[in-house]
Amino acid sequence: MAVVITLQGVVPADVAVGLSPLAELMACLHSIAEPEHHLDVRPWLERVSAALSEESKSLLTVHAPLWNRRRCRVLLPLALPLGRTLEQELARLEALPLDEFVTVVAPGVHGGVFDTRDLLIDESVQSAYVLSSERRSFSRGELARRLLQAPEQMRAGLLELLRRCAAEFFDAEWARVQHRLESECARVRARIQALPLPEALASLSPNAVVGQNPPAVVFDKLQSLRADLYGRRCLLVPSAHARPHLIVKDDPPYPVVVHFPVEWMDSTNPVERATLAQVRLRLAILSEPARLELCRHLVNEPITTSDLSVRTGMSLPQVSRHLGRLREAGLLTSRRDGRQIYHRLDTDCLMHLVVDVLTSIIR
Structure with missing residues (x-):
């Protein structure tokens, strides 16, 4: 199984590199929800969990399906420009047309494979969607019902929770990692200009290889996905908290997003990760x-x-x-x-x- 991004006819101008504090917040929330996946940041997780209010912990549990197994696309950049503040990204989420909000959130709530194309217009699809989500977990079923029955209320609750997290821990963490991520953006942009595009994208992961005929980059993941970049944009977003997960999202009509982990190198205690x-x-x-x-x-x-x-x-x-x-x-x-x-x-x-x-x- 692998994620393949084909690059036939793609030029460096089609690839944008930049920051997304909302994507970084989602990575943080994933590590809080799945601490066993993130042993190397356990001290940070323990500090954050101890500082969270009880109400925030409860709300994070309710909304956890949005960042557990299948990261919700609405929490990654939907369009250019990159490099906005967290509040600007939240405002863009708040202004998203409600039908579009439901469509883009639905796959993340379900967390598996379900055809949501007719979700807004077909009541039988809506019933099957809720039932399928509930079979995956009770919390997913509850979120699926809220999404369909009260989408505006669900969005308002999600935005309130994200702003709570910003105040309780994320603003301070973003101030700590932002400069490191900006430096990584500069390095990736330089590689895109200096190297063939497949090699530049393969440099995002030690377990990626360059494919030929057509030119492509292949990421070794427990996922089968083939994304063709021809005629589309690709957004590369670094993360200090995504490790060990490199996330590739391909949800037309939105750009392909690669949310890739950046190793935090402490000069006093450098750690070289094994391939x-x-x-x-x-x-x-x-x-x-x-x-x-x-x-x-x-x-x-x-x-x-x-x-x-x-x-x-x-x-x-x-x-x-x-x-x-x-x-x-x-x-x-x-x-x-x-x-x-x-x-x-x-x-x-x-x-x-x-x-x-x-x-x-x-x-």
């Missing part, structure tokens, strides 16, 4: 019983090759080969002290492997 190939390599290397036995010694203290040979009963060439494989996977650190070389397991890398495995599964 899917690296995760597979590390798991394969650790699965070998002899190497796993060596790891039990390497994790406790720096140790030489000869000491490992004595402790495990393996020959020196065997130990050297296994150490080479661990080093190849980035799991081993070595330092020279005089004539001796001491090896130790890179426990930070091993700890991040747990997160990297989860990221590979849920991306």
